[in-house]
Amino acid sequence: MATITGSGIQSRLRGRAVGPVCAVLAFCVVPAGLLAGPAAGWRAVLPMMVAVLGALAVASLHARDRVVLAAAVGVAVSSALGTLFGDPPAPEKATGVATLVEITALLLLVCLVARYAEIRQAVVLCTVLGVLASMALLRLQIPPTAMEIAAQSAFFALGAIAAAATGGGLRALEVRRIRAVYEARRSQRLQLAGDLHDFVAHDVSGIVVLAQAAQVIGADQPEKVLPLLQQIEASGRQALGSLDRTVHMLRSPNGTTPGGRGAADKPQPRTYGLEDIVDVVDRFRAGGRAEVRLHIDRSPEQFGRVPREVASTAHRVVVEALTNVRRHAATTPWVTVSVASGPERPEPVLTVSVTNGSPSVSEAGGGHFGDRGRHGATGLEGLAERARALGGTLEFGVHGEHGWRVTALLPLG
Incomplete structure (x- = not known):
């Protein structure tokens, strides 16, 4: 910029x-x-x-x-x-x-x-x-004849044609420049919207679930309200961190690092990767009642062999899938998150899978925790486009009787 x-x-x-x-x-x-x-x-x-x-x-x-x-x-x-x-x-x-x-x-x-x-x-x-x-x-x-007059005028008209072509070419260059600026700004807005949806919405939905749980148990079990408030505070801090990362991206010259005077002295926001999936799952487990199982190779070698773009996309898939579980199936009894290499195709891939069981009716009556009429698979559709851009695939749909599964195959090459 x-x-x-x-x-x-x-x-x-x-x-x-x-x-x-x-x-x-x-x-x-x-x-x-x-x-x-x-x-x-x-x-x-x-x-x-x-x-x-x-x-x-x-x-x-x-x-x-x-x-x-x-x-x-x-x-x-x-x-x-x-x-x-x-x-x-x-x-x-x-x-x-x-x-x-x-x-x-x-x-x-x-x-x-x-x-x-x-x-x-x-x-x-x-x-x-x-x-x-x-x-x-x-x-x-x-000139003495009409033919010579027409020929002379046609010859000198070439200069006018060249001048008009020059002006039209400059107009076309300006139109392309404006269009390129518009597309760049639109891409930045979509990236910002994606970051807000993937990260901030995940933490805010957790706050909503915890607040609803505190309302349910506050009257009968007041001693359990304080831990819930602590979890709400932690989720709020996480949401503020995500917002801070997004603001840094907006202020940066290239969309990755903060710019301006004193930028070298400020902490640089990092890209989320596979190691952050563990923290996402832990916070999701602490904010709900479902049994959450995580299958991931936590060795440094596994983290190191996954490209940064693939690791960031895998993290987003897990965040989006867990956010949807929290919104639309908060009473599910179990959730399984799996991040592993394979199956081997013509090239090695990273398989990311998030599966939840059939949700039960909430004791609070009338629906699931966190489900307040918010619908849409726009986040998954956007992640599917991102997976295709990396040469992979993302599929989601019903699993079992009333469960749900999100599976992404991301090439490691």
Whole structure:
């Protein structure tokens, strides 16, 4: 983002410099035209002055659509009148110079209109201005036959076509740049939403479950409320840590480390991996009544051979699956989490599986703990897309009678 900011500053400085430069040139055009008028003829100088001033106005005030339209129309009318009602063809040197300057200004205006005007207006105005630019030389000399007139005009129209193509190309580059910025911001928003959904929602849903449990047992077993409050505090701290990690990502230049003054002195947020799955399962076990079984090879060799992107995705799969269990099946009697290498396919894979049993009806009546009408598998669908991006798969669905299973196969290659 630092590079983008620097480019933006340079662009603003260039934009601010264009206006004063165009103003200075405009003040120079007027006295130059007044001096050249007697020698070149006012009927040649006046269209030239209008064309140059119109091009400078569009160059400096192109952000105003009305200015672009008014300047282009004014120049077109002036040039057309100069061609139709100008002095008889005369190859004087001063007149020829004024005409060539006008043609140059017309071509510049064609490029600017193609770049900045609304598309429909740009097509019409560029066509009219291009025709006028190709016919301006008829003021100096008229070919003897209509065929030669058409051939000469068609040849000089190539300059107008090149100018319009240049302006259209610059417009296309700007459109692609804006689209790239939009896509980058959209990707960042989706990544932020995914982090909030995967991590913060997991901890907040745990807080909700613990608070509901405290309400149920508070009246009959008040001595058990304090441990629940301690667990709520721990889950709240975990949620704050997840939010802090997300804020660091937003402030960082590349989306991974914090940026700005003093960034080197701040703790760097790390990416979650396989070792964090143990802590996730432990906190889930402490916040519920289900029997939770975890099967994972905790050896450093196992953790080291799993790529960071695969380990982070495996962690997210476990977090999302346990969050869904807590929301929609809080009274399930058992949950099994398995993270292991295999089965061996054409390439080694990491298999992540989270399975829960059929939930029972809550003693509190009317549904499951943590289930307050919140639905959706958007988190799993997003993880399925992430797994496919890594070359793996993620499947989820009913297991057994009323249970649920989430299984991800992530390649280790």
